[in-house]
Amino acid sequence: MRPNDFGLYGSKSVSWASRDAESGDDGSSSDHDLVYRVHQLALRHGESERRAWRAAVGAYLERHxxxxxxxxxxxxxxxxxxxxxxxPTIKTA
Structure with missing residues (x-):
């Protein structure tokens, strides 16, 4: 089954985040970088943590x-x- 079968790209901003992160991907970046970029882009576009995670799963499945x-x-x-x-963690007094 493809990622879309599971609703991993349910919203426009999650789809956009995945496409945008992969568009800068020349194939040499690591899975780690791709997953993190998709996750962060989805969060920046107002998606919930869960939907950002699902977008990252979809991006991973697109690559693999x-x-x-x-x-x-x-x-x-x-x-x-x-x-x-x-x-880095922020230390409090």
Whole structure:
């Protein structure tokens, strides 16, 4: 099944985020970068966290069409968590 079968691109802004992130993708960027860019673009366009995550899953499936949806969901979750863990934390007094 294709990502659209699961409603991963349910809104215009999620579709736009995925297309925009992939348009700058020359094939040499990592899956990690693609997933994070799609996720962040969807959030910037006012989508909920869940819809941004689903857009990232859809982008991963576009790049890896033979992957199962379950595997894509797990990979995207790990990649997003890993990137968020790498962000600097703000220390409070």
């Amino acid at each position: 069409p033979s992957a199962s949806v379950t595997m894509a969901e797990r990979v995207v979750t790990c990649l997003i968590r890993q990137r968020l863990d790498d962000l």
